[in-house]
Amino acid sequence: MWKLTASVLSVAAIGGPVTVGLAAEAEPVAPTAANEPALAPEPAPVALELRARSEIAERRSERRARAKRRRERASRPSPALEAIAACESGGDPSAVGGGGAYRGKYQMSPSTWASVGGDGDPSEASETEQDRRAATLYARSGSSSWPVCG
DSSP: OEEEEEEEEEEOOTTSOOEEEEEEEEEEOOOOTTTSOOOOOOOOHHHHHHHHHHHHHHHHHHHHHHHHHHHHHHHSOOHHHHHHHHHHHTTOTTOEEGGGTEETTTTBOHHHHHHTTOOSOGGGSOHHHHHHHHHHHHHHHGGGGSTTTO
16 A cells, blocks of 8 residues: 655746646555455455365266266156066066066067077076166157056
8 A cells, every 4th residue: 555645836926827737656565454355255266276276076977976867867767668667577576477487677589689689597587687678679660569557
């Protein structure tokens, strides 16, 4: 903060023009509560960097949470498939029916399971994989693959 002092010099002349001069002088003044508005202290560079890292981590965490919710919504079977699974196996992914001919949550035969890209025994596959394979079959042929429950 600087203090500015001014003084006015005047010169009078008889019968002539009057000349006025202004002299200014500046000197540094230490800030006090009376002459300086209260300012918040500037954060240290380390604090700024930590805040930035924290904000980046928070945004990354939010993006991951949104992606997880999208995956969960996408992996859930449709209401139609949920109804088929409830009817076919009571929703049990390890169910075996029809004398062992139909297996898993959607009671698929081994040939039907293989036709939608399944490998091995449907009743040993994860529930998510069974849902995904059933969705493929449903998209391909509708509910006709489950004549009783479809």
